[in-house]
Amino acid sequence: MPELPEVETIVRQIRSGFEGLRILQVEATPARIFQNISPAEFCDALRNKRLQQVWRYGKFLCWKTENFFPVFHLGMSGIFMNNPALSLYPRHIHLRFAFENGKNLYFQDVRKFGKVFLYTDKPDFNRIGIDPLSEEFTLLKFRKLLSLSNKNIKSFLMDQHFVAGVGNIYANEALFLAGISPLHKANKIGRQKTEKLFRAIKKVLSEAIDRFGTTYSAYRTVEGTTGGNQNFLQVYQKNGEVCPVCGTVIRKTIINSRSTFYCPKCQR
């Protein structure tokens, strides 16, 4: 599910609603989402710890508490919510954090592709690529990364070891905006198109954050509302519809086992 804009939306809402508060109680189900710790140990470790900081790297959602750094990856269907009454799948709620102000924060993951980690040191994400909304993500570095890869550009964008945070929806949208075929080799993209793509990535992600993410199916904000960016998608899931730029019919193909949508005329 969630790509960078959805995770950023969740980060901002957890920050505004829960940052600075003490966690009084943690409850967990024995789901397979816990990676480097058991559910019971996770709950014990975070009980009576203050949630000091919330941030994001790529699609990873990070917390800092006293002594610990819980890290969450939302997989395809993970969401945080503050009101379980709004849950469509209450039996898939795997974590509950009870805070000192009486409010609760819940983690729900229907498909259980999400991951929960607990670290004692701040995670450095040195095996993951550059976050495209960070200052580190420069045109120069993007050019360098592209030159290293013989993959098609769609697979390159979705490979978190190069750029961290872009998934299927935003890879499709950024390539459309930049006018680049998803099958174009990453290391064969010219200077002008590279710059266009660089700007397109930042634009589609930033605009999606402004609209609280894209709700295609399961994603909801912490408040339980849908995102708004699905109303502004140009090609994702638009196969058979006409290109908003040239009127050509949008096509769907499969690249690396993932549905890929593009305009055969605008994207070359």
Place this chain on the structure above:
DNA sequence: TCTGACCTGCGA
């Protein structure tokens, strides 16, 4: 570099 596996729910 590509495919299948991990999961569950939904719509055709």
Place this chain on the structure above:
DNA sequence: TCGCAGGTCAGA
């Protein structure tokens, strides 16, 4: 009943 879905990883 089958195919597909905002992701990632191991193994061929």
